Amino acid sequence: MRFPRSSGLLLHPTALPSPWGVGDLGPSAYQFVDFLAAAGQSLWQILPLGPTGYGDSPYQCFSAFAGNPGLISLDHLIQRGLLSYDEVVEASRRYDLNADQVHYGEVLAFKLPLLRHCYERLREGGAPDMAVAFTQFCRDQRAWLDDYALFMTLKEAHDGRSWHDWEAELRTRDPKALAEARTQYAEAFTLQQFFQFLFFQQWLPLKAYANEHQIRIIGDAPIFVAYDSADVWANPELFFLDAEGKPTVVAGVPPDYFSATGQLWGNPLYNWQRMAEDGYAWWIKRLRAAFTQMDILRLDHFRGFAAYWEVPAGEETAINGRWVKGPGAALFKRLEEEFGALPIIAEDLGLITPDVIALRDQFDLPGMKVLQFAFGGGSSNVYLPHHHVPNCVIYSGTHDNNTTVGWFEDLTEEEREVIRGYLGRSGSDIAWDFLRLAMMSVADMAVVPLQDVLRLDARARINTPGRLGGNWGWRFRDDVLNAGLAHGLHFFTEMYGRLPPQPEPDEPAEDATTEDELIYDPVDLATTA
Template structure:
């Protein structure tokens, strides 16, 4: 009996693992933004040396309004900014003199990328399309369920001077068959360009994923619960969203006021017409999740609580303060996803206002929720995030992309909160970041994810995003070398807290 108990305990420990949160755009590199080139492969090597199991990233879709990865032109497409020019050169799609001059690593300047990238990618696309390969044709066929409409959507946007969907001519905005057919014929060249760019992206992405998996690293992807109001998703299937029948939104998404945002968060995303989704047996969501699980090893679903109930704000409101809660699909949605994918491979972002109903839905899903160590000591956070409350089936973070770095938290939190954290973790203030990391790794949570900036003890300058603000977000890039000494330190703590993957433990 004792041997069986010890065996079960050992199995539980072997399930423990950890990883690092690092957006693709934050990688170093010579082209003004992180790419899927040699720096991404080098980061995989670093993760392997550090005995990590997971690399968590942010959404990889083409960024729209505010440069946010959570406001993408498509729920399925990849970000053209992540395409590496050096790889295109190696494949013969670019000549050496067509590759832009290298620039020092610094914050992402999306304005420069917006002007520069299409010029270079057009040259590569022209060469691909001049002698389309079997691989390219197969890609277009396999991805036609989203690629055709996305490419046409982007071509029309370019023709309309990048105007948002809401400002398109009525016949195009509402997809009148004659207008769509004419646009498809008129913009055939541009449509092919956007398809070629997606081929480049996914070819490079698949190569990186294969390399990471070969090194024992699993990629944790991230999908926003909502699509963008300026997206091919809304344009293609407006009946799946809360609109007036003319593609104009009637209610939009957000979060209510809380201690972190006095006016709440007004995201502005389309809200789903959940009865319509249910009538179609959640076919659109099933397809989206099948796609996500084909390109990631694990999928984090942002704002998971929105499936139980969601905060609806009348379209046109200036803040989120005038919204109200409405019922979501709840268990019907969970059951549909289970039927399609089984019950594993998903992380539920369950932060924020959690009702008993949300907790019941999360328990029924079987998915691990998230725990934020910073919240455990933040007097503004009403939830209890102290480590002793964590279940095994959870993912613990020092902080996420929406939090200031832990070192930044130490410097900006109230003295009382910092004092409490130091008392609880038995450390001096200057050692608080390392102590929080160790508390995460020591916790019972099956998975621990530490942002790269926290391992480097960087301050607020390395913050990725400040919710409800615009400007200076999604720009942080790693300009600090990832040394062998740091990898050894991370590996040592990973082993100390029994989170080394079995293959790396020998």
Template sequence: MTLSCSHDLFSTRRAGVLLHPTSLPGDWGVMGASARRFIDFLADSGVSIWQTLPIGPTHRDLSPYQSLSAHAGNPEFIDLSELTRTGLLAEHELKQSTPRHQLLSLAAQRFHDNRGPGLDGMDQAGYQRFRKANDYWLGDFCLFCAIREVQASPGWLQWPESLRDRHPDALQEFMDHNSQRLYRIGFEQFLFNHQWQALRRYARDREVLLFGDIPIFVAHDSADVWANRHLFKIDEQGEPTVVAGVPPDYFSSDGQHWGNPLYDWEAMAERGYQWWLERLESQHHLFDLIRIDHFRGLQAYWEIPAETPQPRYGYWVPGPGDHFLEACFSRFPDLPLVAENLGIISNEVEELRKRFRLPGMTVMQFGFDGSPDNPHLLNNHHPRDLVYTGTHDNDTTMGWYQSLDDHTRHYVNDYLGTTGECMPWPVIEAAFRSVCSLAIVPMQDFMGLGTDARFNTPGTVVNNWIWQLDWNLCPEDLSKRIAELVQRHERFPQH
């Protein structure tokens, strides 16, 4: 049995930046000039990893960790201005006040009507290849989204029973009456994939790799649960019997109630974990490196009964562990996985991670509780792991530092050998100095921004996921300063 992730990404020191694509400025979408500008900034800075959050279509709360699909891309990322090159849209149409969804519908109709050769694979043959390669999820996703649009309901539980429970005659009737809508949704996914792959090639040409994120759980209101109810712990009406969350921890003194339905891991195992293997395959097609969020849920997960929704009433349930990961690496021997091992992590979780040689995460902000054994403290880091100044769930490093009590702030200053005047750069420098193979810094930290630039506060539902990058706030010498840091700590991979 092979228990290794044999990938060279962790054999050399690299630097990365954490920035979700929704934070990029762009009037018509981000997967064009806006993302290319950011990649150029990374390349000029000597940064070779761009880490994002999950890139699926979101609900109204905008959380990328509660997506409508485990496979689909967010059509809001599509850069409509790029479609002027292919003739699917005209420049003057972008300057009018036409809603975005109408412009996408117009582009879809023109693409459907033009059956000749297209530019850069944007033709019917390319579209059919895309549909065939993704038929294991695309059809259900298009149908789910189309019904969701027509029903205009808060979730699939509120649909008519025949659609909620996927009666074949009802689904066929719906498809017969909504063929254009279904085509447009499929075209959006084709367009997303086309622009993302072009962006990935652009990044690779500049020696920048893309680092993605897989939430361990999926949203209840998603195509995945609607189309695969037999794989989740839900009742005959589609209601979850238990839901996911976490007990009280660093982020929340009361624990967290995520509300995601939990997997029926026995049903998953009986099918050889095929649903999960397909999920990994679709993400591996998009990214060079993949993080599994809440990795500890594979060893044991916090199960909260639906009838007692307070997180403190939950309990630990054994996860699929070795059996699941063996299936993953049997299918994908060189799968470049990273384990998110933050929060309440038992020895059993770490033993599972280490058996499969999966890199884990350390966070500089977590290292200063005064314990010499704290795994996040700089001198306790390990070479194959990743080090972050902070994550998308943390305050910015400047905001964190300013919120510390006097005793902890003096400890941070003493440990890092600073007076604190140049924060957050002493923390960034320490992360780059770490023995961890990959050092990642949120863009807000490189810009020296405070709490106002925080991206997410766990346990809250407002003012999250909305921070936007303003290039005007970046110091003119920022790229040069980062490049000097990369060189000083030998984090530019040599070829």
């Protein structure tokens, strides 16, 4: 579907300021929305919100439906009386809660016992209204929540090992074994449900607050799910697995200019024929949950829906793979039947063939343009602004790119000179040169990472693909988002016609939905079932 001319910023909530070691869904998230509104922005793009595992990547989550407990705001729990400020401060003294980098292991070791303490207080009679809402949440979200909670409970009971290393009866989901596990680990199971309740109790009011300020949330959905996830464990028939539950083929991308051996991602591949037999029910559930949590969804690796690179399991590289036809239009026609026009951005970067373009255009989905990809190959490069089309999203860079300042510093002088010539500027303020270039593009939507707005160098890069460790940790300080920065963003946003429409002066303001109304109303979340 087409989107109105607009602009916004790319920032994952983990990067927000907070005193507790990681950005969360608390006060700083609301302050960021206020900054976006003051700057005339109408989009906030985030990365996947799911619970992360080894490597801390939001693109390798334990569930495609669940939220990350690490994002739960302790400040909100203090306000609700489930924690005291003093006990949070006392607990924090035992951990390295860095203001500039997220140390995920430290954060979870600090936070999860406090969340468990909240559950104990709830069980002892504290916040009875919240207890009622929790019961309703568990009932409404049973379709995905029970499998996820049991998966995480069993994973914890097995010292974090992958589900494939559990006992055979648990690995194969023997009904009697699962029932016994639910009884044996009843408290741990309920605790996992409670973590999810707290997450959505905080995320949905934050999304509503953004929407009230004319800001839409752009979410992100990886095409593939992690092997070690509740999704694969609970739905093995939907993936290419052998009798032991191991993948027979895995995902990747073929060798190209950037990698002689390709990229071996290792995710299990969908059995699309099996999914088609039940009308793509799992995908409908997944997108229904996503559209409850987000306003617009960016589908990562969109080309995989047209054709994907299949690599035999056990290969050490992606060289010995093959292209296999994906579900194509059949999936998206089914999704349109369910949801109508699809509020989806197609991540169409990389090796894009005519069938991918045809699939994207058949459903009127905007693709992506990245300015850091524009300056190579001469004037015919499709990422150059003079080749842009309205139905696309222009980025200065993405979460996988260096910051624009860092990228520019790594170029040769000859490469920098080409860019200066195109811009007609010296390049001394390259981050805002690119910001301005994105804003002036004919692209319907323009999104810029906050690091570029802040003119930060490579030290603020959030992810380097292929690097093990050291990713996803960057954070910013709470004193950098000032009125002058908002004014500068607003200036360019207004100049290039990207301001959100303003209500008529005599138009009465709609009553704002209160946080309590959102917390205790299960209707929206029930649609994920």
